[in-house]
Amino acid sequence: MTRRTPRPRERGIPEATVARLPVYLRALQALDDQGTPTVSSEDLASIAGVNSAKLRKDLSHLGSYGTRGVGYDVEYLIYQISRELGLTQDWSVAIIGIGNLGRALANYGGFGSRGFRIAALLDADSSIVGDKVAGLSVRHIDALEDVVEGEDVSIGVIATPAAAAQSVCDRLIGCGVTSVLNFAPVVLNVPPSVDVRKVDLSIELQILPSTNNESPTGTAGRSGSGSPGA
Amino acid sequence: MTRRTPRPRERGIPEATVARLPVYLRALQALDDQGTPTVSSEDLASIAGVNSAKLRKDLSHLGSYGTRGVGYDVEYLIYQISRELGLTQDWSVAIIGIGNLGRALANYGGFGSRGFRIAALLDADSSIVGDKVAGLSVRHIDALEDVVEGEDVSIGVIATPAAAAQSVCDRLIGCGVTSVLNFAPVVLNVPPSVDVRKVDLSIELQILPSTNNESPTGTAGRSGSGSPGA
């Protein structure tokens, strides 16, 4: 107890913590759905697959929202984490490249339910433009600037072939998008003000055998899931 | 009784390094394709989007394969990294859950070219079973054990709904699969001998806005999956 202000000039919550908040959030929502009113750090940590001390330290960055001897109020914690993650407002997302992966993403219902609205689908292939995917009409990539402005898009999802990714990214940034989720297997070059996250499925596969193959007999493997995030 | 395992783990390449090796590998293959015989750590680091000192340190874990004053031999380095990652042999992969995501994965050509052979597609929905996807016939989940044994599957990719993921995972482990790539938004419970990696697209999205909202300092974009590592 050294702080008195509920929301001090916090320089920011550690990145590692932020990366785990969504995991806690999902666990909490599951608990909420089944009517659990409160949960201890031990139980929540177990569901989320992390150490309970880590969970408590993570949550302590948000403030003291727990009650000693009792635990955390599930609904209240959901609200606090959502607020911290900026999920209390909706974000508009544009998906660029409506191929195998782009379609899967567009058809996935799990985004909308979390405050992410898929606002537009864009592709360069004129034989795809105009198709209806997940209730949206695919628009031509030339309209990118118009779409971003018109739909107030702040997140771009790149699912184009690798060769097109950088130029698409540049155009997104050019019209004000500050967050990019990239599925193409290339390193995108962006100014520091833009946040890029990369999801590379091939790399995940390549890491898999090596981590496990290394030692002949029972090594200390990893039980939880690893998303180093960085 | 306070001290448990003093960390028996030794003899391995740092996990953070392993996670970057595939990135270097891809950069090297691009160089090889265009006929470049050698490359300096500076240049390779630039392509891979990392610090050159970090790259050198990463490579030093594999051995001293560089030549001072010259750089690294591209082909030789490709071989060494591939060997370290266990990519010199082929791995059989089974995809379970042939929905939006499972289909995208099955249709993706980038896996086969890297030593991963998609050996089987499995689903519980009998209206899907028998369909041809990416040249493979979808088989019923009941045949999982037979398929794993018959095709010598060592990597399972779970693309089922969250509710089915744990049971599918248990069955995979039960018939000898030691590596699992999980796309379902749940934390899988597995014995330490099994390596699970999670790719959670929703989480990536949720992290995106918050990381960028913060202060302008040090928010250089760039990240692995989650990864953070994870």
Added chain:
DNA sequence: CCCACTTTGTGCCCGCTTTCACAAGAGCGT
């Protein structure tokens, strides 16, 4: 043979994370 130049491999330091361990707080039964 020597010197100037290039590039690797690594010692060292620093900051971020994780984990432990425990005091302080909160509820409950008596």
Added chain:
DNA sequence: ACGCTCTTGTGAAAGCGGGCACAAAGTGGG
């Protein structure tokens, strides 16, 4: 009020990982 039990919040320590900076090693020209 008191003591017991449960659980949080957090110092402190340990462990990684990143990056600077430099000596060592290799190349090429004269």
